[in-house]
Amino acid sequence: MGMSRLDVFYRRLLLTKLFIGGWGKPEDLKRIFEFRKIIGDREKCKTLVPVDYPVYVNKTEELTDCHIHDGFFISPLEHLVPGILPQEAVKARFQFIVPKRWQRNRPVCIQLAGTGDHFFWRRRTLMARPMIKEAGMASLLLENPYYISHGYRKPKDQLRSCLKNVSDLFVMGGALILESTVLLRWLEREGYWPLGMTGISMGGYMASLAVTNWPKPIPLIPCLSWSTASSVFTTGVLSRAVNWAELEKQYAVNSVYETEIIKLLEYCGADSFKMGTELQRNVDSLGNLLGLAGALPIKDGRFVKVETQSEVGSSLFSSGRTVTGQEAKILSMLITITVGHRKKMNSHKCCRPSLHTESISFMKGVMDECTHMANFSGKFFCLSAQVPPCQVSGK
Numbered sequence: 001m002g003m004s005r006l007d008v009f010y011r012r013l014l015l016t017k018l019f020i021g022g023w024g025k026p027e028d029l030k031r032i033f034e035f036r037k038i039i040g041d042r043e044k045c046k047t048l049v050p051v052d053y054p055v056y057v058n059k060t061e062e063l064t065d066c067h068i069h070d071g072f073f074i075s076p077l078e079h080l081v082p083g084i085l086p087q088e089a090v091k092a093r094f095q096f097i098v099p100k101r102w103q104r105n106r107p108v109c110i111q112l113a114g115t116g117d118h119f120f121w122r123r124r125t126l127m128a129r130p131m132i133k134e135a136g137m138a139s140l141l142l143e144n145p146y147y148i149s150h151g152y153r154k155p156k157d158q159l160r161s162c163l164k165n166v167s168d169l170f171v172m173g174g175a176l177i178l179e180s181t182v183l184l185r186w187l188e189r190e191g192y193w194p195l196g197m198t199g200i201s202m203g204g205y206m207a208s209l210a211v212t213n214w215p216k217p218i219p220l221i222p223c224l225s226w227s228t229a230s231s232v233f234t235t236g237v238l239s240r241a242v243n244w245a246e247l248e249k250q251y252a253v254n255s256v257y258e259t260e261i262i263k264l265l266e267y268c269g270a271d272s273f274k275m276g277t278e279l280q281r282n283v284d285s286l287g288n289l290l291g292l293a294g295a296l297p298i299k300d301g302r303f304v305k306v307e308t309q310s311e312v313g314s315s316l317f318s319s320g321r322t323v324t325g326q327e328a329k330i331l332s333m334l335i336t337i338t339v340g341h342r343k344k345m346n347s348h349k350c351c352r353p354s355l356h357t358e359s360i361s362f363m364k365g366v367m368d369e370c371t372h373m374a375n376f377s378g379k380f381f382c383l384s385a386q387v388p389p390c391q392v393s394g395k
Contacts, residue, residue: 053185056071068096069096075175103135109196111197112198140183177209180211213376213377
């Protein structure tokens with residue numbers, strides 16, 4: 001997915017690094033991954049949020065064209081995964097913009113906030129009130145966890161929209177899925193219909209996640225969205241804002257990420273954690289091609305520890321066979337790579353040359369685990385519109 005001009009513009013405004021606190025507590029990541037297996041299954045989610053979950057409206061304001069209701073409720077995530085939300089984000093806040101006169105039915109669109117879209121004024125001014133004028137449709141604006149609202153859903157030690165930990169993004173997503181369910185159930189109880197969801201950028205993506213657990217047909221309009229968050233933070237424009245130095249340091253120092261967390265990641269699309277087996281098969285095929293099956297310094301998908309070229313050579317040429325020409329060039333390259341890699345690994349663990357690549361791979365793994373649409377049970381149906389050729393060509 002290419003970088004949009006909007007992403008580039010936002011990145012220029014983003015002066016603070018993302019994830020300055022690192023990955024988040026390993027214990028929190030484990031709890032999040034286990035809960036993802038529940039929230040990613042629509043059948044299991046049916047009973048997570050009661051139909052009569054309490055929602056409160058504490059303020060109403062009348063404008064010339066609409067009524068604005070401010071409301072709140074306790075995020076269900078606080079009950080299901082206690083303590084995972086920062087205390088400031090436990091109370092979910094929303095603004096409900098309703099037309100004074102309904103044209104027909106009582107349609108409502110829930111709008112989730114995009115990156116940096118704090119409070120309600122932007123969505124209210126640019127989307128909600130124009131929708132009332134043009135379509136007679138109400139809008140319900142939910143404030144994101146970790147974002148500023150009337151009483152703040154943003155932790156005190158967080159600067160602007162820059163999430164402190166990688167795990168915060170997963171907590172935000174889980175909270176918004178459950179909070180959207182609360183609001184959809186509340187709107188149904190109050191007699192509003194039809195219901196839909198939308199959002200721009202991250203808001204559109206979070207809306208997509210939210211509808212995966214809604215058991216009924218529902219319109220979804222995600223704008224400038226994608227199927228996973230991993231590409232945004234590993235290869236997209238926001239990857240330049242990530243505090244990779246801190247992430248790499250924590251990944252190198254705390255072995256739990258590499259030894260325990262990875263084991264919790266499930267297959268999702270192209271599985272980067274199963275590529276080691278494929279690599280071994282490829283290397284074995286090279287050995288068979290050269291008549292050196294079993295001689296290459298690899299065992300159980302990993303290179304065997306070797307210290308010197310003579311040690312590698314002893315392993316490679318133990319068969320006593322003379323290797324010349326192209327075979328010799330290939331084997332020489334393998335020896336150089338293997339020994340060179342070992343020498344570099346003898347340096348300080350935090351400085352290993354592959355650390356950045358490993359950290360990016362780990363980031364992709366955890367991001368896909370919690371954000372890839374393939375890990376959620378919703379099915380999406382797209383409607384295509386017929387566009388006249390003159391509009392396509394720009395003539």
